[in-house]
Amino acid sequence: MHFLWPQFLWLMAALPVLVLLYVLLLRRKKKLAVRYASLSIVKEAMGTRQFRRHIPPLLFLLAMAAMLLAAARPVAVVTLPSNQQTIILAMDVSGSMRATDVQPNRLVAAQNAAKAFIQELPRHVKVGIVAFAGSAQVAQLPTVNREDLVTAIDRFQLQRATATGNAIVISLATLFPDQGIDLAAMQTGRERPRGTAIDSDRKEKKEVAPVAPGSFSSAAIIMLTDGQRTTGVDPLEAAKLASERGVRVYTVGIGTVDGETIGFEGWSMRVRLDEETLKAISNKTAAEYFYAGTAADLKKVYSTLSSKLTVEKKETEVSALLAMAAAALALLSAGLSLFWFNRIL
Template sequence: MQFLWPQFLWLLLALPVLVGLYVLLLRRKKKMAVRYASLSLIKEAMGAGQQVRRHIPPVLFLLSIAALLLAAARPVAVVTLPSNQQTIILAMDVSGSMRATDVQPNRLVAAQNAAKAFLQELPRHVKVGIVAFAGSAQVAQLPTVNREDLVTAIDRFQLQRATATGNAIVISLATIFPDAGIELESLQAGRNRARGMSLDTERKPQKEFTPQAPGSYPSAAIIMLTDGQRTTGVDPLEAAKMAADRGVRVYTVGVGTVDGETIGFEGWSMRVRLDEETLKSIANKTSAEYFYAGTAQDLKKVYETLSSKLTVEKKETEISALFAMVAAALAVLSAGLSLVWFNRIL
């Protein structure tokens, strides 16, 4: 714990002085009592319990003063508070490799079930959007608080070929910032033009913005789940830089086999491999985290962890009000006990 005004802590040195004054007052009362009666008779009349009681209200009042002085020094501590996160984009891989059964019953169904459980854990005020991606990326559901619409969108996933992880990040950013002029077509046009390819479309300039510190945008985050490596589309690290410059965290979740395996379907086969290195780089670049889920249970735990991370956050917060509240409670308790026991305040 730190203090914004530590110079006020010197006032705590007054507490021993107050204790000394209290002791002097007690001795003075004892001397006055001896003038009129035997001290032993007074102690016997008061009893041991009464002797202890008489000190409790002053001690509580002294603690109240100490709490007030600490509050005046403006203490600051790291505390866990409800997050300001208002929008979460789930970018989910629907490429053909998601039909693999190494995650039971298969990768896609396990991802769908985990995503639905994740929605149930989130506070109702948090908006969630769905982006589905394979060879391309599209918004399956605009951000909404309607959980039924989100579940319907998840249930409608259709498997497709190829994997464009970079496109998923760009479309997610465009969904979070609809007025920022983020266009996937413009980015792809720029890449192709740099390679010397002729295009019919003109690249539209993005709106001016000031780059932010990675992870500094508190109102939205992206969770990207994929089981393969990028085969087409925008470079995912380029897309991750776009997210980092806007302060948006991109949490990445890898599902399936790290070493890779061959998956066949309807006469065709393909080799799929989880590109953990790129997923970790995306998460690191945006000040987020990477999670690996090798089983359906692992995937469920990942979403539970993400739910807790995105709904609460640790912040350095001034807690002067807390100390002031404790001081007030101690002062009231001190006065109340004094009235009940001795019919006077202190």
């Protein structure tokens, strides 16, 4: 915790002074009480329940402390509902996803986990689907219609090759349709100067200034893959594009890390999960990497991502909370004093 106006903390020095004044008042009251001739009157004046009479002043002191802390405008890291509005699910549909090391196979397990993830999200969150293999395409534009999303996921068709970089670029182009993110130009090495956006007529517009990685809290990308890039844009270059726009790219690896030969209908292919690159993508974009070795692991990963994307920890001024606590303590102090002693303090 830190304070926006720390200079006001010196007011806390008034609290020991209040305690000292309270002690002096008690001693004065005791001296006045012993002047009475009747011992019963003395006990009544001094109070027969010594501990109870100190509770209201103690609560009032705590209320004063909370008010003085609120005046210094404290800032703390708190967990709040996320303002995430759009999530892009980029899902690998390469031929290796038919492997059965994840039951019933990698693709079906991924589809089931993705559909469960979508159902757990708040209804106001838009979700888009990008399917990628040797190329990447938008299977479903961002929408809040869960039925359309499930239909898009069920329509996946397996293809050859893996273009993880293309998946990130297409996801970004979907999130920022007005920024002129050009996948074809990046693939042919004719990428426009970084940070430059174009309009629909391909005219240059104002420069898009890079922001801090992970600072764009209105959208995120979740990319699931079981292999390493075999074609398309360098995924680390694509990750840099996301990082400059503040978009987090969470990566989920599924399958065999050491590599495995998969055969199907007379042909075979060697697949290997490139964890190093997936971790680099998530690190570059201030996100996280998850490994899912089984269908249960994959569901657990998506459940974790759901909780991460629906709440977020961030620095927030908590002066209002302290002021509310101070008011509650002051009211409690006055209420107890009236109930026990028929007076306020």
